Amino acid sequence: KYLKIFEEINRNDIAIHITRGDDIEVAKDIVAKQFEDKISYDESMEYLDDVVNFEMSYIAKYGENVVGVLLIGESIYEGVSSEDSWILLDKVDTSGVGIEGVALVVLPEYRKGFVAHRLISELMKRKDWEFLTIQQYEGMEETMNYFNKCKLIGSFVEDGNKINVFYLKRK
8 A cells, every 4th residue: 555655746747847937827727617606717817827836836747748846926814904994813923934735736636646745845945934823714614624734824805705824834
């Protein structure tokens, strides 16, 4: 059993790359389609253009096809306790450089292949950030299974959707 897991994690046919060129539009399309029940496709595409740093984001490719996406942006967490719409559960250390986990999406047929794990592993190798925040629509918590030791620090409601905010401090 563990040998199979090791083999899946170390698959050579899935390559992880920084998001560049034509893959940027493909990555945005995959994410926008994933969240269409929460936000319109066009609004999602515009939001991604505004918040994602594609030089810090990753894609997983099987051959020439993008099968997974981890989009990263600058952290938007800036003392949110002062905003009325926030329910703050825990104050956290936001000193240093923060990043935002904007979206983690893996195509359904690749979800059991440890693609999300490999995308996150690439992010964790980076040394250019001290803390990570992630906004997660309530009801889509499966993404949080991939981020070990993230803690729920608050929530807010936007367009009728409850969004939970998670935090991870780099050691």
